[in-house]
Amino acid sequence: MDIKQYVTKQLARTKTKKYEAYVIHRIIAKIDDIGLKFVTQQYVNRGEKSKNGKKFALTDLYFPQLGIHVEVDEAHHFSADAKEADAMRTRDIVSQIGGDDPIRVDTANTSLKEINQRIDSVVETIKAAKKSLPNFIPWDIKKEYSVDTYIAMGEIDANKDVALRTSAEVCNCFGRNYKRWQKGGAKHLDENGHPDENTIIWFPKLYENDGWINHLSDDETRITEGSVDQQKQKQHFEDFLKTGIKATRRIVFAHVKSNLGGVMYRFRGVYEVSEEETKKSGRLVWLRTSTTTKTYAKKPENK
Amino acid sequence: MDIKQYVTKQLARTKTKKYEAYVIHRIIAKIDDIGLKFVTQQYVNRGEKSKNGKKFALTDLYFPQLGIHVEVDEAHHFSADAKEADAMRTRDIVSQIGGDDPIRVDTANTSLKEINQRIDSVVETIKAAKKSLPNFIPWDIKKEYSVDTYIAMGEIDANKDVALRTSAEVCNCFGRNYKRWQKGGAKHLDENGHPDENTIIWFPKLYENDGWINHLSDDETRITEGSVDQQKQKQHFEDFLKTGIKATRRIVFAHVKSNLGGVMYRFRGVYEVSEEETKKSGRLVWLRTSTTTKTYAKKPENK
8 A cells, every 4th residue: 555545434434424424535735745645534541540530432533643633523433332332343443542632623613713723732832842842753654563663663562553554564573484374473583693482472362352352441551351152261370370471571563453444463562461360350460661672683503 | 594503504415425525524624614504415517518428517515705615536427317407406506617727625545634735725725715706795595596686786686696585576687666575576676776678587487397397508698488388389479470579688596405404595687588599499588698697686666
């Protein structure tokens, strides 16, 4: 996908609310900045912060480099029904925990002139936010979500926009050079290319799937791993009690659906198994110990 | 309809071509001129001028005050089938006969950057065209299509954007003060409020309807009036031969469907019956003798 396809596809999705397309198109046209990435209809985890008590929101316009969300009028309302919530969990959800409230553009009791003025002010806010970033890196669709980019960064941060298209690419951020990788996890090499038996690179689906019930807590600090099959669940847990877990540390890249379709592996952080929590809940519990981890290229082979 | 509804409804219609919404929204945002009216998906009569040999086009964006049309890539293609052509004739068609070619924005073999640059150049062209008009009147949706506006102008011009919502309003541009008018024509009063027996204000449907086949020639200079019923047609013609026509002059406001739905009466000009052409064709033939006519308010009643 090139930037032309990306930008027009994102804008074509703005059809939900009456004045949404007008507002979103106009903001993008007026910002007029090909180096500023935007996403429409972005699922957001707002943690406990959300005023209306809802932890999850769907914002109309999101600028990942700035962490800014824009809402046309009120937030989309999610029905409380579990089915919809489950469907949402399969999607790529951005964390806004502890972040600013979304910028709102009211279109309901305003004239076109007032909407236009509000948009101008929102555009100024966004431009100022970009200017205030000391190390703003212009968006380059060809370089984002690329192994080379993440290796060059030296470290990835779950609070930034870190995702890859395949699990092989994820492995290649940690000293591998895989063409393909099919399993749900991969062995980890340390920076020096030595096997790190204590760590696994994990590609979980953090929602119910294929008999597994994995769950990421709303504050994203805790992953629970379980099975719908009570027997399996019990076995899993008893194995843990008996032998412990060999690799107690996991670098987590969650399997998500990207908002334009297609699978992505989004970095969630580094998690370690908690014996105490696991015993308490009867399921494997992983707690986040870091939101960052180092990246490195494959070591040249010894000759 | 207020300007907020109008503008957003027009923009919501731009969904036909892949990059159309992007281009049209961006042009409107960048022109950023609430006094410049625009219409999306406007039917246009280009007379004989059209390069591809098609007289009728559907342009993506039209600025009535400037007579400028914008096309995203190639023109929409009309199938040659008669059914579609008939449907089109019921619509509001703008005359671009002898006008400039549409401005084109190519999106097919261009990068996003190039499209953006092209849009900037189109926006400059449009702004310059507005500046070059000595008597540009800013668009005011509350005043357009209003009897008061047309009376204040003193004269209306079929080559400008002249239309009204009801036939009563049309009558009121010529010295009446009707609340309602149901007939297909109305008696004419001259500027002094005296009956003008020679002229009728006519509200024809210039397409096949209810047994009538009225036809406006592609160059808009000729209206043919006839019936699908051969007997009626013959009678109509023989009446003309026998007694002549009492009112030989017609001020024509054609019944059309506006592009956002709803009926409009669009001024087409003043037409006079042609005895020669009528005898030649066996149908009543009206030839345009003027594209303008005077407007005036109702004379105050004598006390």
